[in-house]
Amino acid sequence: VVSTQSTGIYKRGFGKINGQRVAINDNSVIEEALGKYGITSMEDLIHEIFTVGPHFKQANNFLWHFKLSCVKGGLRKINNHFVEGGDFGNRERFINNMVRKMN
Numbered sequence: 001v002v003s004t005q006s007t008g009i010y011k012r013g014f015g016k017i018n019g020q021r022v023a024i025n026d027n028s029v030i031e032e033a034l035g036k037y038g039i040t041s042m043e044d045l046i047h048e049i050f051t052v053g054p055h056f057k058q059a060n061n062f063l064w065h066f067k068l069s070c071v072k073g074g075l076r077k078i079n080n081h082f083v084e085g086g087d088f089g090n091r092e093r094f095i096n097n098m099v100r101k102m103n
Helices: 002-012 027-037 042-051 056-062 092-102
Strands: 014-017 020-023
Touching: 002 042, 014 027, 014 056, 027 042, 027 056, 042 056
Parallel strands: none
Antiparallel strands: 014 020
């Protein structure tokens, strides 16, 4: 789970500074926005998100939502539930496989 989401942050991570979407090219962007909370690098940001640390709210509000692409290879059957061999519904522990195809 951690590797899937940290890969998503590294590949598609954008920050929110003054309400605008800013690419996280280096740690100076993170340090500028979250330095007062002790979050100065990408690793600090990922650690704060996954451990739900004391400054989770600020770290989560800094991150812009991800825009994932369509699933590579497409979907098999969208009319049936995942449990019945289809593609929609709750995938539980298999969700990471789908997210990896979307990155």
